[in-house]
Amino acid sequence: MIESLKHLPQAAGSSASLAEQFTDLAPPLTARQAAIESARCLYCYDAPCTRICPSAIDVASFIRNIHDQNINGAAYGILKQNILGGSCARVCPTEILCEDACVRNHDAEGQPVKIGLLQRHALDHASFSTHPFTRAPSTGKKIAVVGAGPAGLSCAHRLSMLGNDVVIFEAREKSGGLNEYGIAKYKLTDDFAQKEVEFLLSIGGIEVQHGRTLGANLHLQDLHTQYDAVFLALGLNASRQLGLTGEDAPGLMAAVDYIATLRQSDDLAKLPVPRRAIVIGAGNTAIDMAVQIKRLGAEDVTLVYRRGFESMSATHHEQDIAKDNQVRMRTWAAPLEVLLDDAGRVRGMRFEETRLADGRLAGTGAFIEIAADAVFKAIGQSMDPAGLAGPMAQAIAREGDKIRVDDHFRTALPGVYAGGDCVAPGQDLTVQAVQHGKLAAHAIHNDIQTKVGAA
């Protein structure tokens, strides 16, 4: 249950009727649609869709395989580059990646090939009698992976393929990371994240220990000693603070926490739903939050951002989803004060209008108040400092609040690697986390084998 919203009424309607609000936002292609869509692919050479894909999926090849009715071949081609291709097909912002790069995304060509939906089609319809990848002969090496999100899972899978044994330590009850806890419910439906994890683990050689939190009941020092290498895929677990008084008042909470609860809820009718809500932020999480709370029955949802639309990190596609769901968007307004009622609960927020002055954001001196029963902050995530607080962890260099890694995902601490959202530089994309995990696995494997060879 969500403590800070427990004073709010529960969602109106039955769990089943609410669940209808969370079916696939982008329904899968039918076989006929997939045939038509795959025929539109020009099978480009040195294709821009593949060049822009963070996980380097050979798009033209898998689409040709779909068209030639070699669905398993298509799926294999995707999975060998991106073992989480199923969730990426659903959550990737294709509108700024492959489908933006598609040569048919051109005035003269009409519209891009629906690459994301075709990828989903291939993976939804593939059927492998056994796990499609086999493990190389055992290296006898054992690697610790911290975090069972996309980066950790991807790294573990590739390490296993290369013949290593892996133990994944995960703080939460379930594996999947943001796929399980963070993605909007209508983007990953039908418990897909768990099914995908199950598929991934079926390669064998990977043990997952849940309830193991770095810095609490798990220590880097021990992992470093007991394993041949450590891969940190910690994610960004701490929600940034607004830095205002009233931040802890009932009615104000982090969007990611509400989304996680929503994702795990087996009875949507029990979720607290404000009549009027404010979402602060401009990223995809802010949009996900605003749209989901609207779909749960909030009458009035306002997304507030301190800059203009052009600066929002949410893509145009995401902004359109918000508009389609009657989310009001208020730009050029910075949070100033959380307004509380007599009982100390959130009753709204006061903002100062902003503008750019000499390229810098400045207040105009004009204020607005927006009434709300709940405020959700989605102003970004940072790495939880508690995880890397120990003496050894101090040796891991940082860049800002993220871990600095070299081109081979090595941290400053020998034998310790990192990838996914917790490293710099990065784009905070699932698909990039998967790529980090995959490349880090190769780096770890090569480094260990080089050492073995030299010994």
Added chain:
Amino acid sequence: MADLSIDFCGIKSPNPFWLASAPPTDKAYNVVRAFEAGWGGVVWKTLGEDPAAVNVSSRYSAHYGKNREVLGFNNIELITDRSLEINLREITQVKKDWPDRAMIVSLMLPCEEALWAEILPKVEATGADGIELNFGCPHGMPERGMGAAVGQVPEYVELVTRWCKTHSKLPVIVKLTPNITDVRKPARAALAGGADAVSLINTINSITHLDLDRMVAFPVVGNASTHGGYCGSAVKPIALNMVAEIARDPATRDLPISGIGGIGNWRDAAEFIALGAGSVQVCTAAMLHGFRIVEEMKDGLSRWMDEKGYKSIAEFSGKAVPNTTDWKYLDMNYQVIAQIDQEKCIKCGKCYVACEDTSHQSIAQLIDAAGVRTYEVIEHECVGCNLCEITCPVEACITMVPQQTGKPYMNWTQDPRNPRAEVAG
């Protein structure tokens, strides 16, 4: 509007579009619908001796394109499976009701003069405008010594044609099979036998595809299949060449040709006519889309003729024949070079990989600092093969530009590089 009417070896028709001898012309019901839709004539589905042929189930299969569009069509159906008497009665009635349309009757009989002598007066009595001899059917009938089995032997073609000219006053069109090495031979034989015209092509021996689970080709009959006759869009290039071969053969250049093979729109028809056809016959396109297609065919042809100033079909019939020649008479000094319109280029890279992998490495891939690809022709390497233009998905993005070489026409017979040159360079 241009006059689409034709006089094809004495057979008059309000337009050059005839339905070929095939299922669409099997009976009065279909033919009346075709005439209502506006077809200029029909070649009634092949009549034979009684008892009528018996067909199997299933009968057709297709070769598909990327969007399941039918590129080629295959059939194993025989000649009419209705009695001669019924067919003759219906032909008589339809011709009577539609006097302005061309009614040609297709015939196939064993190579016995008496049989031809017997059937021809009956056909003539229907009021039909002409007969077409089916020497082309490639499936089933050749096993019985008819169809392509006759068409593949020029002596038989000449013999049977002569019988028909002897026993009938009707114009005789000899339908040729493409399942032969040199189509000019049977055409010359038809002419020698007195044929008034030839029509071509009949269908090509074919197997379209297989059921790989059952390991049997389509169309499946029980647990087996047999080769059929191939037609539709895919055979058009083969048909055009064969029509041109006959049109430019000095022996047959004046022999009227009814063009057949993959004609589906006005442009296809115009191409056949430009290569020497005086009428065109359509079957597959009608079977795929219905008789209504003739409307757009007539409209398109007539508008194009107006645009070009052609007042009649005869005015442009054969106009491309003089420009169709032997390889040795092509100009060795002619040179085209590919030019890419960078404004239209969508950067798919298809021209580049095609040229790089399989041709002359004449396209450069340039990558700028932002990773943007640009494809440029390396002019001094380009041989002007057209491959890049063919692979380009964007119309008119790549054009083949003729170069001013300043050199005169010189064909291979005059070329000093030719060890057997007839004239020194």
